[in-house]
Amino acid sequence: MEHNLILAGVGGQGILTIARAISIAALRRGMHLKQAEVHGMAQRGGAVQSHLRIADQPIHSDLIPVGQADLILAVEPLEALRYVQYLKEGGVIVASSNAYVNIENYPPIEPLLDRIARFPRHALVHADRLARAAGSARTANAVMLGAVSPFLAFDPLELESALAEMFAQKGEAVVTANRRAFRFGRNAVSAYCDALRRGGSPREARHWIDSLSPEHLAAEGDLDATGFEGAYVGGGLSAAELHAVERVLDGVHEQGRERLFEHEVYQLVEVVGAISPPRHIFVPRGDQLSAQDHARFPGEQIVLKIVSPDVVHKTDANGIVFLKNELAEVNRAIARLVERHEPSAHVNGVLVAEFVERIQPGFGNELFVGIRTTREFGPVIAAGLGGIDTEYLASKMLPGLAVAKAAAQEVDAEEFFALFQKTAAYDILAGRARGRRRMVPDGELLRCFDAFIAIARRFCVDRGEEHAALVELEVNPFAFRRQHMLPLDGRGLLGQAARGASGRPLDKVRALLEPKSVAVLGVSKSAMNFGRIILNNVKKCDPRRPLWVIKEGEKEIDGVPCCPNVRAAPQEIDLLVIAAAGEQLPAIAGEVVESGRVRSAILIPGGVGEKEGTGDLMARVRDAIQAGRGREDGGPVFIGPNSMGIQSRPGGYDTFFIPQAKLDPRWGAPAKRVALISQSGAFLVSRLSNLERLDPAFAISIGNQIDVTVSDLVEVVGARDDVDVLGVYVEGFNDLDGLAFLRAVKQVAAAGRIVVFYKAGRTEEGRSAAAGHTASVAGDYDVCQAAVANAGALVVETFKEFEQLIELATAMHNKEVGGLRVGAVSNAGFEAVAMADRIIDSRYRLQMAPLAAESGARLRAVLARHKLDRLVDAKNPLDLTPMAQDAAFEDAVQVMIDAPEVDAVVVSVVPVTPALLTSEAELTRAESIAQRLPRLFQAARKPVITVIDSGGMYDAMAGHIRAAGVPVFRSCDQAIRSLGRYLWHRSPARPEAPARPARPPRAEEEQAEA
Secondary structure, three states, X not given: OEEEXXXXXXXXXXXXXXXXXXXXXXXXXXXXXXXXXXXXXXXXXXXXXXXXEEEOOOOOOOOOOOOXXXXXXXXXXXXXXXXXXXXXXXXXXXXXXXXXXOOOOOOOHHHHHHHHHOOOOEEEEOHHHHHHHHOOHHHHHHHXXXXXXXXXXXXXXXXXXXXXXXXXXXXXXXXXXXXXXXXXHHHHHHHHHHHHHOOOOHHHHHHHHHHOOHHHHOOOOOOOOOOOOOOOOOOOOOHHHXXXXXXXXXXXXXXXXXXXXXXXXXXXXXXXXXXXXXXXXXXXXXXXXXXXXXXXXOOOEEXXXXXXXXXXXXXXXXXXXXXXXXXXXXXXHHHHHHHHHOOOOOOOEEEXXXXXXXXXXXXXXXXXXXXXXXXXXXXXXXXXXXXXXXXXXXXXXXXXXXXXXXXXXXXXXXXXXXXXXXXXXXXXXXXXXXXXXXXXXXXXXXXXXXXXXXXXXXXXXXXXXXXXXXXXXXXXXXXXXXXXXXXXXXXXXXXXXXXOOOOOOHHHHHHHHOOXXXXXXXXXXXOXXXXXXXXXXXXXXXXXXXXXXXXXXXXXXXXXXXXXXXHHOOOOEOEEEEOOOHHHHHHHHHHHHHHOOEOEEEEOOOOOOOOOOOHHHHHHHHHHHHHXXXXXXXXXXXXXXXXXXXXXOOOOEEOOOOOOOOOOOOOOOOOEEEEEEEOOHHHHHHHHHHOOOOOEEEEEEOOOOOOOXXXXXXXXXXXXXXOOEEEEEEOOOOOOHHHHHHHHHHHHHHOOOEEEEEEOOOOOOOOOOOXXXXXXXXXXXXXXXXXXHHHOOEEOOOHHHHHHXXXXXXXXXXXXXXXXXXXXXXXXXXXXXXXXXXXXXXXXEOXXXXXXXXXXXXXXXXXXXXXXXXXXXXXXXXXXXXXXXXXXXXXXXXXXXXXOOOOEEXXXXXXXXXXXXXXXXXXXXXXXXXXXXXXXXXXXXXXXXXXXXXXXXXXXXXXXXXXXXXXXEOOHHHXXXXXXXXXXXXXXXXXXXXXXXXXXXXXXHHHHXX
16 A cells, blocks of 8 residues: 655645644554655745655655655645646545635636646635634644545544644643544535535535534534535635635734735735736835846836835826836836835835736726725725726716716625616727727626625625724726736725624614604793693694603693603603703613613704714713613614604604694694605705695604614615605715615615605715725715615605605505606697607606507597697697697596506696686686696506696695695606606616626636637
8 A cells, every 4th residue: 555645835834734643643553654845934935845655565765756646635725736747647636725825926716726626536625714613723734634534544533643642732622622623624525525426516515515514514424415405606705715815904914004015906806806917026125126037027118116005196106117128127227216215105115017008098998996995885896997087087977977886785796787887987998989999898897896896795894803894995997908807006905894883673663653652751841842842742643642741840741641750650651752951861861771661762852963062972872772782672762862753643643843833744634655754854844844745654853863773764664564655865874874774775665665865965075185096986975876776766866856756756656657658748839848858867768659540549639629730739749739728638638648658647737828727716616627637647547747837826726736646846847857767767668787798717717728
């Protein structure tokens, strides 16, 4: 018997420890042994290998001849391929998948592992992960010994015993940890090989092994692949890629740096995205480029770039040099470049890079892709033209046309690519612009986006106290060579990412909307303060519901019994409204939490957390709330402070402190299936005043979101079966609550409900000169608008548009939207033209429906019957002229409603004509247009809207029609704009995104195919 083993890795990985354990087992059997070792520099990760020869007869050489190795054991995957020429036919490779990325040109991880997996007899395990799962990261070499054990002629107990002998002096705990790690490695390889025998691919098998629990891996006996289904789903980082990126980032962090160097950015995009950078080498400060390294660079020119954490924008700092590719001149230029920057910056060295000739010089021939972490939405991704082209386009073009941007946690690569296809950048790079030719295939873009999103999801997030987050990573620009992407400049930044607050008990938020008992704290006995107004509002809404005043020393106020404190309330309080002074809130919140008698509370006081000097109050209230989260029931939930409160028709209460003479709550009107959620109470009451007949089921003022957030309320209210439309006004999100909001909007939209969203706070904050390109073209407001729209909301730009779409969506929810074809009827020529002019916008595309023969004939008959046929052509849009009377309007609109080629109808009335009954005295006459239009609307299955384009004299007419449930607009261009956005949002006929491209093969796959 003879065994020839090559053990390979990099310095510090324990290669010699593994060799020693195998040697001990062999010597105990009395076998012959020869070993040759090559030691790399452990501190720099140099290569380490050991030739280990074991036989039952004398061995004459300690080196294994080429082609004679029975097994290669590699603790680092690239090292496995370094020695494959030694492997005999039918030999085995056992390798760890965790890469040690310590060279600039380290290859892409997954293609590297695929190359190992092409050997018929192989096994791949993630040694570091298995060691951590076993209980100690220091036992990775024991994992690898276990992994190779099924291929050795030893009983596993012999190898475990060798480990015990080696580590005996370190104590029983260390011996036990290494034995457990050995078992994890052996079981992982046994299960991996069985998964391959069952027909799984190597990637599927690795993915499955990585998902196994420590209990599973610790099982006695060899583990099989029971439970393996071969269903690997891509789109994220594999364990091997994850490990490689962690090594790069942790290495930067351990050096005390925040900024990644350019060649480190190259490493990330290459090992994850298989995007090869130009040839490059980092020359440390004080060193020179060697002749051997210089020979790697082709061409007549070469590029030098200063490497310094203090030099962010190298071009602006004169930190880039282009020169003739001659070794002596290059080394002189390296010295000059370092000397130039040493007085003002800490210089680490110089990056020597291949000169890349632009294929098509000029505007629009480069790509920029970046990710960054945001406080509200977590990681975001942006892509556009490279260089400064995108910044220019973004300043001149409508949102979404210059730069694609999205929340990385909420889109996959295909979805982001669909957004990018809508940009001018894609038109230029894909050769769709006149005079341009395609620079890069779609699949190459898709693979790039996939890599950036995968990195963002795992590393642009809070990674705990010990590991820094990747707060920014961008390549700007990518150039193109033979239609492959080539990163030319990259930047990355480490820092701290936002950490979201613990979740609120949403069952109590649901109870808040329909409380069975209410108490009010902060009611004055002698004055009509806010607390007393609220008390009387709540009492008037439902006089039978249990209601108390929390006030010491009083028996009753306005007929409502008083309790000295919340503990003294006769029963649990579902809702406590706190209208006390702001400085009292910390003590009140603490008492409320400690009592265990309150399920929810609304904090009315303003100024807390907004006025300078009130931050401490907010912190103390927040501490009290968090103390409640530690209770078994999660404690009470709080809305506010600075909340106007809630009007809840299903819950039968109103905490708004607005006198009814100034804002009629219309409690006699039934609730419509709409809810308004606003961070600003003033915005809320202004919309209720403007939309005086909206009568929402809920109007909720959330205030400063000290506890309950806008995402909580959208999730809870949006799940109710009595709400179809949500109008949301937001000024800012809590940490990561923007991301939670996106998910809530997606959930609500998927259920068929409509969210109309307005974001305040648009002014771009001043940014540091060191800020990245990603931040400059994808600011928080831009990302918010894009991400919320991608989640399925109707995002509006003006207050008027907010009101119009709320009214439209509420009235039309039960109407059928079959498409984007509009029929329009007016009695003014200018309106017919104006409506036709507005059917196409950057956010929608409507069509003035061509009338079918049958509809045209019916319309001509209507015109003849009303003696308008000599004045009017039967067409769409239809101008009835000022001669048309009320009946002519009704008959013409009925034709449009009945026409199957028309999906929605706009009826625009200029009421000043004497032919129509439109004065306030005429509105109640059965034959008036104000009576006819509601009848048409109620009978129609498709959307019908009305326009009254005249002054205050006709407010009564508009109000009369609106009171019947018909959406009324006061100008036809606004009507078409809002209807266009609504139909585009709901229409099944909206054009679909282009087909998804296939990913191109990775670089190694292309070479193998060649």
